[in-house]
Amino acid sequence: MNPTSDAMGLNWGGRADNAVTRTAVAARTCNISMTIRQCAAGSRGAAMSMFRSAESTVTDVNSAWQRLVQHPQFRVALVTATGCLLAYSYKTVNESFTPRYDFALPIDAQIPFLPWSGLIYWSYFGLFIGGAYVIRPAQFTRLWVGVLVCNLASYLMYCLFTAHVPHPDISYVQPVWLNGMYRRFYLLDDPGNTLPSLHCALSGLLGWNVRKHSPLWLVWAVAIALSTLTTKEHVLLDLLGGWLLAGIVQWTIVRPGLNATSTPSVKFLATASATTSN
Numbered sequence: 102m103n104p105t106s107d108a109m110g111l112n113w114g115g116r117a118d119n120a121v122t123r124t125a126v127a128a129r130t131c132n133i134s135m136t137i138r139q140c141a142a143g144s145r146g147a148a149m150s151m152f153r154s155a156e157s158t159v160t161d162v163n164s165a166w167q168r169l170v171q172h173p174q175f176r177v178a179l180v181t182a183t184g185c186l187l188a189y190s191y192k193t194v195n196e197s198f199t200p201r202y203d204f205a206l207p208i209d210a211q212i213p214f215l216p217w218s219g220l221i222y223w224s225y226f227g228l229f230i231g232g233a234y235v236i237r238p239a240q241f242t243r244l245w246v247g248v249l250v251c252n253l254a255s256y257l258m259y260c261l262f263t264a265h266v267p268h269p270d271i272s273y274v275q276p277v278w279l280n281g282m283y284r285r286f287y288l289l290d291d292p293g294n295t296l297p298s299l300h301c302a303l304s305g306l307l308g309w310n311v312r313k314h315s316p317l318w319l320v321w322a323v324a325i326a327l328s329t330l331t332t333k334e335h336v337l338l339d340l341l342g343g344w345l346l347a348g349i350v351q352w353t354i355v356r357p358g359l360n361a362t363s364t365p366s367v368k369f370l371a372t373a374s375a376t377t378s379n
Contacts, residue, residue: 166242176236183248198259201262204338222300228308247350252299259293298342302344306350308320
């Protein structure tokens with residue numbers, strides 16, 4: 102046998118084996134690549150399906166909510182329930198901190214204590230019940246969220262800047278029923294939660310948004326704000342702070358949603374789903 106031929110045979114055999122090996126490796130690499138692409142495609146499909154499912158769920162919830170807020174009875178019931186929960190939170194904050202600040206100005210000493218103005222002060226609750234009944238459903242959700250934000254922001258201020266507004270002497274207040282109302286009220290509302298005044302912030306926010314039904318709503322809101330001074334529940338800085346808070350919430354939360362037909366979350370999910378499908 103020719104040694105040269107044997108060497109050439111071995112060489113060609115080695116090359117053939119290497120070619121087979123490279124082919125096998127390429128085939129495995131191709132299979133892995135296809136598997137990765139299939140997994141990626143499956144992941145995109147799963148993500149798209151998840152977004153579409155979430156969009157459908159949020160849309161259904163939003164539709165149900167929009168149907169509910171069309172009914173004034175539901176709006177009144179929700180506002181009443183929210184008020185009860187917020188009253189409990191308010192009382193908890195009020196009892197948890199010791200007053201450390203005094204925001205009274207010299208002008209506050211010149212404002213008289215008018216016992217009868219307590220009736221206007223307490224009509225605040227009627228303003229909210231009536232406002233929830235007449236407000237446009239398209240406004241209600243954003244306004245309701247705005248009320249919650251006002252409360253949370255105020256609670257934070259009460260914790261950081263717990264102030265003291267001394268209650269006046271009510272021993273001479275007549276008739277007896279009015280005197281009793283003040284006594285019960287002062288037992289429930291200790292000095293401390295003052296800046297900003299929630300009476301001013303929330304009545305101003307509501308009065309401004311229902312003023313188109315009648316300007317009397319706004320007049321009522323202003324009267325409530327002024328009564329916080331004449332009942333000696335707040336000082337002037339509390340009133341101004343409440344109105345400032347109402348203005349910020351109106352501009353950032355309530356106003357952008359006046360003409361909205363869907364919630365921001367629905368719009369976000371719809372955009373994300375469309376992007377994924379592309």
